[in-house]
Amino acid sequence: MLWIPVTIAAAAFQVARNAAQRSLMTGSGPWGATLVRFLFGLPFSCAFVAVALAVAPHAFHFTPTFFAWSALGAFAQIGATAALLVAMHRSSFALGTAFQQSGLPFAALIGFFAFHDHLSPAAWSGILLATAGLAALSWPRRIEGPRDWSAAILGTVSGASFAVSANAFRQASHALDLAHPIPAALATVAVVQAIQTAALGSWMLLFARPALMAVLRSWRVSIGAGLFGALASAGWFVALALAPAGLVRAVGVVEMPIAALAGKRLFAEHISRWQWLFGAATAVGVLLAALA
Secondary structure, eight states: OTHHHHHHHHHHHHHHHHHHHHHHHHHHHHHHHHHHHHHTTHHHHHHHHHHHHHHSOOOOOOOHHHHHHHHHHHHHHHHHHHHHHHHHHHSOHHHHHHHHTTHHHHHHHHHHHHHOOOOOHHHHHHHHHHHHHHHHHHSOOOSSSSOOOHHHHHHHHHHHHHHHHHHHHHHHHHHHOSSSHHHHHHHHHHHHHHHHHHHHHHHHHHHOHHHHHHHHHTHHHHHHHHHHHHHHHHHHHHHHHHSOHHHHHHHGGGHHHHHHHHHHHHHOOOOOHHHHHHHHHHHHHHHHHHHO
16 A cells, blocks of 8 residues: 555646646746646656665666657657646646546546456546536636636646556656666656656757746746756655556546645635535545545
8 A cells, every 4th residue: 555645746836846836837838837847857766766776786688678668658748748737827836736636537447448457346436526526616717707618628638647647657667677667767767857858858959948048047036946847756656656647547536735835825826615626526436436
């Protein structure tokens, strides 16, 4: 059951990273804020691998299968992160996080049909209840004029892409070393972030240089985002190496109440009674999935 506290810690670090990334949106745009996660997280991820190998020396055998899964997850996560940041910008920090959790049912279904992950009836019940609560939380509300569906659509795209990346990262870690899941997960984080930094950094250097310069000028905030991002990624990858993606995503929904409190404190966002109610229903679903 180590994967449960690891997932909760990863969710908390992810909220901190998202808050830092959101604050960078104005100057560097969604792609620049997305790059921060990878570029400034990579040195920390490499340090985590070095520590793990110092504690337990081990030789990894990198295969084409490992790199294929890593690349698929890397590019899916790039698109998911950019879509999430835009969704947050168009709605709120808390609702943007709720949109991201739409990846929960996608992750469970992909894991079940594509990789034959076994989930108990109680786990499926928890996932369905958590999904219903998230859908109610993220449903666009009429404020003035017609509902704005763009944030919900982008959030759903983000969630689906995160689900693809979660399953891909699980397969990559298993392809690298199934017998030593934690060192393999940390090594996978470093490889994935190297792919993401090279790909997105090169594209921005060619086509979005002002945004890239804005990222580099904001290095103080970016270092914090990178550290929290590396800690979050390490936690997610370790959890995914130890448990099916659907269960990890279900327990990861604990990120939502943490984000709601952070949004209220950092961005002065209001939390309605309906949000608390549906958030409680979601929390019950998380408990069902975690304890199944």
